[in-house]
Amino acid sequence: MSTTIATTATTTTKTSDLPSLSLIAAHSHISGLGLDETTLLPKESHQGMVGQLQARKAMGVILKMVQAGKIAGRGVLVAGPPSTGKTAIAMGLAQSLGPEVPFTALAASEVFSLELSKTESLTQAFRKSIGVRIREETEMIEGEVVEIQIDRSITGGHKQGKLTIKTTDMETIYELGQKMIEGLTKEKVLAGDVISIDKASGKISKLGKSFTRARDYDAMGPETKFVQCPEGELQKRKEVVHTVSLHEIDVINSRQQGFLALFSGDTGEIRQEVRDQINTKVAEWKEEGKAEIVPGVLFIDEVHMLDIECFSFINRALEDDFAPIVIMATNRGYSRTRGTNYKSPHGLPMDLLDRSIIIHTSSYSADEIRTILSIRAQEEEVELTGDALALLTKIGQETSLRYASNLISVSQQIAMKKRNASVELQDIKRAYMLFLDSDRSVQYLQENSSQYIDDSGNVTFGSEVKTEQPPAEQPAVEQPPVEDDKMETD
Ligand SMILES: Nc1ncnc2c1ncn2[C@@H]1O[C@H](COP(=O)(O)OP(=O)(O)O)[C@@H](O)[C@H]1O
Numbered sequence: 357m358s359t360t361i362a363t364t365a366t367t368t369t370k371t372s373d374l375p376s377l378s379l380i381a382a383h384s385h386i387s388g389l390g391l392d393e394t395t396l397l398p399k400e401s402h403q404g405m406v407g408q409l410q411a412r413k414a415m416g417v418i419l420k421m422v423q424a425g426k427i428a429g430r431g432v433l434v435a436g437p438p439s440t441g442k443t444a445i446a447m448g449l450a451q452s453l454g455p456e457v458p459f460t461a462l463a464a465s466e467v468f469s470l471e472l473s474k475t476e477s478l479t480q481a482f483r484k485s486i487g488v489r490i491r492e493e494t495e496m497i498e499g500e501v502v503e504i505q506i507d508r509s510i511t512g513g514h515k516q517g518k519l520t521i522k523t524t525d526m527e528t529i530y531e532l533g534q535k536m537i538e539g540l541t542k543e544k545v546l547a548g549d550v551i552s553i554d555k556a557s558g559k560i561s562k563l564g565k566s567f568t569r570a571r572d573y574d575a576m577g578p579e580t581k582f583v584q585c586p587e588g589e590l591q592k593r594k595e596v597v598h599t600v601s602l603h604e605i606d607v608i609n610s611r612q613q614g615f616l617a618l619f620s621g622d623t624g625e626i627r628q629e630v631r632d633q634i635n636t637k638v639a640e641w642k643e644e645g646k647a648e649i650v651p652g653v654l655f656i657d658e659v660h661m662l663d664i665e666c667f668s669f670i671n672r673a674l675e676d677d678f679a680p681i682v683i684m685a686t687n688r689g690y691s692r693t694r695g696t697n698y699k700s701p702h703g704l705p706m707d708l709l710d711r712s713i714i715i716h717t718s719s720y721s722a723d724e725i726r727t728i729l730s731i732r733a734q735e736e737e738v739e740l741t742g743d744a745l746a747l748l749t750k751i752g753q754e755t756s757l758r759y760a761s762n763l764i765s766v767s768q769q770i771a772m773k774k775r776n777a778s779v780e781l782q783d784i785k786r787a788y789m790l791f792l793d794s795d796r797s798v799q800y801l802q803e804n805s806s807q808y809i810d811d812s813g814n815v816t817f818g819s820e821v822k823t824e825q826p827p828a829e830q831p832a833v834e835q836p837p838v839e840d841d842k843m844e845t846d
């Protein structure tokens with residue numbers, strides 16, 4: 357890898373390599389930020405997004421910044437109580453960005469669970485979020501297929517053939533090898549198709565059917581695209597633009613891994629020399645006008661799970677030449693930063709907070725909860741009666757939106773058992789009784805604490821130990837701060 361740096365592999369820089377499938381399912385009803393296309397102001401209910409107008413409007417501004425592609429290396433913190441749509445809004449942003457801008461989502465705990473060092477996995481996440489738009493000239497053959505002739509050998513294994521292809525000015529016959537024949541078969545190329553063949557990679561794309569053959573195909577249906585037979589030379593130089601992420605370039609050029617690692621996702625540690633070389637090369641391309649940097653978005657969910665080493669890494673990485681916009685989400689208030697003994701707002705160290713702009717999300721009104729729940733029901737293809745939706749809304753208000761949303765599929769199961777097509781009030785009630793929300797679970801725990809194993813490993817079976825119980829109506833939902841002393845010992 358001394359002079360040439362490979363960049364052609366997959367061009368899918370979007371969330372394709374997300375391991376967090378559940379994340380997508382919970383937000384599958386969301387197809388964007390739900391903004392008005394011209395003013396970029398949020399609509400009350402659009403693209404699956406409901407309410408939370410202030411935060412969505414703020415995220416719309418971030419969207420504009422990212423799309424302008426001029427600003428990188430900023431931190432945005434989305435802070436708010438659980439179940440107020442922090443992750444949903446980030447997913448909405450991802451959908452609104454379009455396919456060209458890289459978006460990487462990372463749950464903070466993944467940094468610890470991979471077989472990579474914390475800094476390596478953060479580095480990879482950062483570099484996945486930087487796109488490089490590369491302009492290259494390639495030789496193309498473009499024309500209308502006159503005839504494809506494929507000869508099979510008697511044994512059936514080896515194939516060879518001829519492709520006759522023309523423009524309005526010329527016609528040529530090309531010999532076909534095994535690979536090209538497979539390519540043509542895969543694309544279902546027939547006589548009359550206008551195709552282009554990338555000479556370097558052999559990639560075949562179908563551009564449409566030739567107008568001259570339009571009459572032969574009147575049974576083809578409206579989706580058939582007709583194009584003019586190309587003019588002039590068959591071979592053309594064409595400029596192609598493709599966007600790859602820095603991480604993809606790293607992987608392709610890292611000798612131990614090679615591009616196959618992109619598909620398995622098992623990329624291992626990448627040596628710093630490889631990255632340095634690539635940074636230099638990309639900077640050169642940028643100078644020469646061959647490439648543009650597309651700063652994307654790195655979304656770190658549950659960011660309070662990171663520790664002080666990660667935070668200081670992020671602080672430093674935001675100052676890099678190639679830095680994405682980092683969006684973080686947290687539901688923590690004033691709490692301890694992991695790996696330290698001091699407390700700070702949102703559990704983030706002050707220097708990182710100082711660099712970040714903060715977006716707040718707040719609790720939903722009953723109307724908003726009702727709309728979100730009915731969108732969720734539609735998404736899960738569950739029919740709710742009016743009563744059922746009203747009760748579910750009430751549950752959502754009193755417990756959490758997420759709990760109410762989880763009851764939808766559960767109560768559908770209950771309804772199906774009775775062979776009912778739609779979920780009724782009774783089914784929601786059943787589901788509510790069967791599955792506890794966190795409030796009631798806490799209450800249950802307090803009442804039955806003696807039967808559970810406690811922190812010191814003690815358990816008293818059978819004999820109910822009467823203890824002074826705190827009043828039951830005390831809602832104890834406040835999550836206790838995560839105790840993570842483990843972090844400090846290593
Ligand atoms: N404004 C909203 N519009 C539509 N759906 C929402 C909205 N806010 C939250 N949801 C949905 O409610 C559930 C919980 O929201 P989530 O974003 O996971 O909360 P958080 O990340 O703040 O804890 C998800 O299924 C999410 O898609």
Ligand SMILES: [Mg+2]
Nearest residue numbers: 442443657685
């Ligand atoms: Mg979340």
